Amino acid sequence: MSEKFEDHQIRDKIQIDYKYTMGGQSKFFIELMKNKKLHGTKCAKCGKIWMPPRKHCSECYTPAEWVEMPHTGTIEVSTIVWYGAAEFIKNVPYGCGFIKLDGADNSLFQGIFSENLVPSKIKKGRRVRAVFKKSDEREGKMTDFFFVPEDEYETWANKPEFEGGE
Amino acid sequence: MHKKIAIIGIGITPFKARYLDKTYFELAYDATKLALEDANKNGAEITHKNLQSTVYGIYNELFERQFMPDIFINSYLGMNNKPGTRIATGGATGGYTVRMAYAEVASGISDLCLCLGVEKCNDCYDEQTGTTTPEVLNAIAYSADMTYEYPMGMMAASSYVTMVNAHFEEFGNPTEEQMALVSVKNHGNAMNNPKAQSPMKITVEDVMNSRIICYPFKMLDCCLYSEASAALILANEEKVKELKVENPIWITGVGAANTDCFIGNREDMGRLYSNIYAAKAAYKMADLDYDKIKDQIDCAELHDAFSGQEVISYEELGFVPFGEGGKWIESGGPFIDGEMPCCPCGGLIGCGHAVGATGIMSTGEAALQLRGDAGKHQLKTIEKGRAISHSIGGPGAAYAAVIIMTNEEGLKKP
Numbered sequence A: 001m002s003e004k005f006e007d008h009q010i011r012d013k014i015q016i017d018y019k020y021t022m023g024g025q026s027k028f029f030i031e032l033m034k035n036k037k038l039h040g041t042k043c044a045k046c047g048k049i050w051m052p053p054r055k056h057c058s059e060c061y062t063p064a065e066w067v068e069m070p071h072t073g074t075i076e077v078s079t080i081v082w083y084g085a086a087e088f089i090k091n092v093p094y095g096c097g098f099i100k101l102d103g104a105d106n107s108l109f110q111g112i113f114s115e116n117l118v119p120s121k122i123k124k125g126r127r128v129r130a131v132f133k134k135s136d137e138r139e140g141k142m143t144d145f146f147f148v149p150e151d152e153y154e155t156w157a158n159k160p161e162f163e164g165g166e
Numbered sequence B: 001m002h003k004k005i006a007i008i009g010i011g012i013t014p015f016k017a018r019y020l021d022k023t024y025f026e027l028a029y030d031a032t033k034l035a036l037e038d039a040n041k042n043g044a045e046i047t048h049k050n051l052q053s054t055v056y057g058i059y060n061e062l063f064e065r066q067f068m069p070d071i072f073i074n075s076y077l078g079m080n081n082k083p084g085t086r087i088a089t090g091g092a093t094g095g096y097t098v099r100m101a102y103a104e105v106a107s108g109i110s111d112l113c114l115c116l117g118v119e120k121c122n123d124c125y126d127e128q129t130g131t132t133t134p135e136v137l138n139a140i141a142y143s144a145d146m147t148y149e150y151p152m153g154m155m156a157a158s159s160y161v162t163m164v165n166a167h168f169e170e171f172g173n174p175t176e177e178q179m180a181l182v183s184v185k186n187h188g189n190a191m192n193n194p195k196a197q198s199p200m201k202i203t204v205e206d207v208m209n210s211r212i213i214c215y216p217f218k219m220l221d222c223c224l225y226s227e228a229s230a231a232l233i234l235a236n237e238e239k240v241k242e243l244k245v246e247n248p249i250w251i252t253g254v255g256a257a258n259t260d261c262f263i264g265n266r267e268d269m270g271r272l273y274s275n276i277y278a279a280k281a282a283y284k285m286a287d288l289d290y291d292k293i294k295d296q297i298d299c300a301e302l303h304d305a306f307s308g309q310e311v312i313s314y315e316e317l318g319f320v321p322f323g324e325g326g327k328w329i330e331s332g333g334p335f336i337d338g339e340m341p342c343c344p345c346g347g348l349i350g351c352g353h354a355v356g357a358t359g360i361m362s363t364g365e366a367a368l369q370l371r372g373d374a375g376k377h378q379l380k381t382i383e384k385g386r387a388i389s390h391s392i393g394g395p396g397a398a399y400a401a402v403i404i405m406t407n408e409e410g411l412k413k414p
Ligand SMILES: [Zn+2]
Pocket: A043, A044, A045, A046, A047, A048, A057, A058, A059, A060, A061
């Protein structure tokens, strides 16, 4: 004789707090937070510029040196997100994609904001410029800045909650 | 010559949105029992006590609400005091687990190995929406680089879609309609797979009209997360003879590669390089030819987490030249009655994606096709006696594994 199955579900949670060190990459986040500067690193041997920065070139196994990068770049590829993780669902729709800063060898993943968020506005080849949170809002995290199409830069930089990068 | 290692038992549980009546270790038990029964149906007379080791494929601790879930499965399966090793390589966990189980048997440290994948994601629950998916996606999102990419909203879909978009920028395809064809094909194939979660007879228009998830992926372009377990029993040649197994399916090639997990570091963002390197390694080991592979195999179970990514995979696995994947699906090539069927079981889009179990399910499904035991979705003809299973996953699809299988007939073919 088979017994009728009755399910039992419990509420539970896994949560951990961190005070995480950025280690050798700390300078990138300090410069971002304090001076609105974007620092990559340049391999002393092969000259490759790493962005996000690495203390060492993964190709040459030699130290890489800090270099300040411009705030302007080109969209390599992008998307607009309409649904996602609970953490981000409050932000949809949002644009994001890979931006090659002028002079960099690789691309950085970042938010791409626009007053008119349609695929054509943030497609490959579009020029973008970094906009920052106000200094008292910056925490030394990637969320301290984002990119906007160059022709919207003034609009975004003049919003009360943001500022341009000078 | 590589050691001959065979799949002698295959067990796959139904892929379902939610099992309220089973925990992850209970699901793992079901798949193991099915695999043992399958081996015994094929002439072996074994129980779990004959299995010498286990390789576990389990992706996400947060799904299982348990770190080191493998050791709890090990206990439940009665596998105490034997070696058990866990593999976790994102969406490619299944394929990588098959590769490591192969390595375990080929090395001689185990003659009879259980290759077991399981995942149970939908215990994650988002109180805000009263649904599971946003919290499942939360648990997955931590797979992105936590410093540079996660905070910007990098997720599975937004990561895969950028590669598909980059491919489109370069080649002008896959178009949204070509991607939709993958969804039509795989949901349709799942109609004949009683274990599939999402069997659907749909049209390109249905896919195009489904809600946008991540431009240009729409709801029906994306697989659903699933709960399931899949198990294979692997044996070396001597054991196959000793157990008098009928119909062993030989693993003749295993290839894997991890490409740069930062998409922005790649030379070409519109390529899944992990696929290319994994496929070439597997084909080389199996003495197959990257440029002629489509003529050397009967079918492929591909990792179609997203429709557009299946189209790109046709190119990277060498089925068609770069830029021609879109055209190939338009021509019907990968359909069940086409030139070289892809995902006859329905793939992830049709079956669902139970991450650690998925690649083991697809390897098992490809092996069942070669045995002629796939049931209602059995291909009409198996001529070459060879099949591929393909797994990909991780940030920017950085992990990939490709498995080549061959039946007894296939071994004799050039
Ligand atoms: Zn270097």
